[in-house]
Amino acid sequence: MKPHYLDSGIGRTITIEGRNYLYFSGTSYLGIGQEKSFLNQLSENLFRFGANHGQSRINSIRLQVFDAFENQFAQNAGAEAAAVLSSGYIAGIAAWKALAQDAVEIWIAPDSHSAVVPDNFSPSIQFNFTQWKNHCLAQSESLSQRKILLIGNAVDPFACEIHDYTWVKEIAQKHEVSLLIDDSHAFGAIGNSIYGTYKKWADSAYNLLVSGSLGKGLSLPAGIILGEESQIYKIKATPLFGGASPGSPAHLKTFLDMEKLYLKKKKWLEDACGIFAQETTHIPQIHGSRDFPVFVCNDASWTKEFEKAGIITSSFPYPTAESPTVNRIVLSAYHELEDLMYLNQVIRDLAKS
Numbered sequence: 001m002k003p004h005y006l007d008s009g010i011g012r013t014i015t016i017e018g019r020n021y022l023y024f025s026g027t028s029y030l031g032i033g034q035e036k037s038f039l040n041q042l043s044e045n046l047f048r049f050g051a052n053h054g055q056s057r058i059n060s061i062r063l064q065v066f067d068a069f070e071n072q073f074a075q076n077a078g079a080e081a082a083a084v085l086s087s088g089y090i091a092g093i094a095a096w097k098a099l100a101q102d103a104v105e106i107w108i109a110p111d112s113h114s115a116v117v118p119d120n121f122s123p124s125i126q127f128n129f130t131q132w133k134n135h136c137l138a139q140s141e142s143l144s145q146r147k148i149l150l151i152g153n154a155v156d157p158f159a160c161e162i163h164d165y166t167w168v169k170e171i172a173q174k175h176e177v178s179l180l181i182d183d184s185h186a187f188g189a190i191g192n193s194i195y196g197t198y199k200k201w202a203d204s205a206y207n208l209l210v211s212g213s214l215g216k217g218l219s220l221p222a223g224i225i226l227g228e229e230s231q232i233y234k235i236k237a238t239p240l241f242g243g244a245s246p247g248s249p250a251h252l253k254t255f256l257d258m259e260k261l262y263l264k265k266k267k268w269l270e271d272a273c274g275i276f277a278q279e280t281t282h283i284p285q286i287h288g289s290r291d292f293p294v295f296v297c298n299d300a301s302w303t304k305e306f307e308k309a310g311i312i313t314s315s316f317p318y319p320t321a322e323s324p325t326v327n328r329i330v331l332s333a334y335h336e337l338e339d340l341m342y343l344n345q346v347i348r349d350l351a352k353s
Helices: 035-050 066-077 088-100 129-142 168-172 229-236 239-243 249-257 261-279 302-308 337-352
Strands: 013-016 017-026 081-085 107-110 147-153 176-182 207-213 223-227 287-290 295-296 311-317 325-330
Touching: 013 088, 017 107, 017 176, 017 223, 035 249, 066 249, 081 088, 081 229, 088 176, 088 207, 088 229, 088 295, 107 129, 107 325, 129 147, 129 168, 147 261, 176 295, 223 302, 229 239, 249 261, 261 287, 261 337, 302 311, 302 337
Parallel strands: 017 311, 107 147, 147 176, 176 207
Antiparallel strands: 013 017, 081 223, 207 223, 287 295, 295 325, 311 325
16 A cells, blocks of 8 residues: 555554544554543653653763663562663664674574674565574584574564464574574563563573564553563673663653553453454465464455455555565554454455355
8 A cells, every 4th residue: 555644653443534444553552642641641651751762871970760671570580680771772782792792603594683783784574584593493403512502583564474483492502502582573462471581582502692673562752671680680780771861761751650551451452363363264365373463464456445345454565665565464452342343354255255
């Protein structure tokens, strides 16, 4: 579909040229940023902390909320420690810089986001994830013992595939392995409640860092790195951490204040994914998992049909303007049961035609 420009925020519905549409796109998986109670609490915290906090975290005057957020997030994620930064992109850069300097081999999964890809490296785009995994295992067998850094996403948000990393332990039996996982599309959506996949993949056999944006599922303008305390301590000692402004303290405090709301939204998102997955099980044009709120639509012509029916889905070329168009349906916790039922009815009608 052609681009449309809005002059207000995006929520469950949007208005284009005077017509209301249900919005099944974007990355606001929990829909928390559109929730009035969240916004009311955020408003209070904005008056408390101000619109921005541009000071370095290593300034002699510090806000306690950053430490409180890091401690609570790390504990619930199953990590020893956390470092919160201004964005997921900065967090990704800080994470790979902490690991790449000691690595002899760096192997990067095909769908890895540029934030976690070291300078002068590129993802293994000649493979899909399974092929890349098998290639890594074969390489590890043929090489002598060395330090290896593996980099990948927790989930491919465009192919709508949740990745498995249990095989990394096999490589770690012979080599000294570090694993960097980008959880940008996992926080709030998959893994350990709303706290991502760190707990799932943490293992004493290798060194794990998880980084990612908190601006998608959790609606927080910040990024985070999760890992062992010694590793996070080293990251916090770098100029990248000390020289960069932190995330918004008002938003981080609102997260701490509204955790119960986040968990409530997560429960409904899980239910919504289950309903949609069940309703589309036998429709070959729809592909996805009940464990992730994004589903691929294999028939590009359906995008226009959805629009005619008053539904906007995700449809744009990726990763560049010259790339093939990726067509997806994105569920959010702001969707209501009636929205899902209407979407499912439209899909069933299209599948019959």
